[in-house]
Amino acid sequence: MDRRRFVLTALGAGTGALAFSRVLQAQQRTAQGALPPMTVYKSASCGCCSEWVAYARKSGFTVKTVDTEDLASVKAELGIPPRLQSCHTVVMGPYLLEGHVPAEDVRKMFATKPKVRGLAVPGMPLGAPGMEQGSPADYQRYDVVAFTAAGAMSVFSTHGPAKRG
DSSP: OOHHHHHHHHHHHHHHHHHHHHHHHHHHHHHHHHHEEEEEEEEEHHHHHHHHHHHHHHOOOEEEEEEEOOHHHHHHHHHGGGGGOOSSSEETEEEEESSSHHHHHHHHHHHHOOOSSEOOOOOTTHHHHTOOOOOOGGGGOOOOOOOTSSSOEEEEESSSSSSOO
């Protein structure tokens, strides 16, 4: 093979690889873009809610915030079970998110489309997204709970350090 043919072949392979890479990136953007935007209901003065919103945006979600001091009414109207409540509530397409739900679980929910009303992280466990404060040695193990409109609940995932003996 002469040098000219070699250079043209190499350039062609490089261009093909670049085009393939761009197709993959476009597919990833389309898959991410397929997720509906989030509407986050939160208190204007809640620092961990603002941290979770920043985390959601950094994770690639489109987020709109609605500051309200009457979160109890929002939660009641949406049907968030009292024992699952936390500091902020999210409406995202057909689903609800309550509290500091990790982005990976939101994506998993949309990928698997379980027959649930939403996901919740009850309370405000240290180490959950938006609750990364203090020492990582103090971070808590916590469950993400799937819940239905009928009130059924199950563990969707578990995060945080392993339980200590």
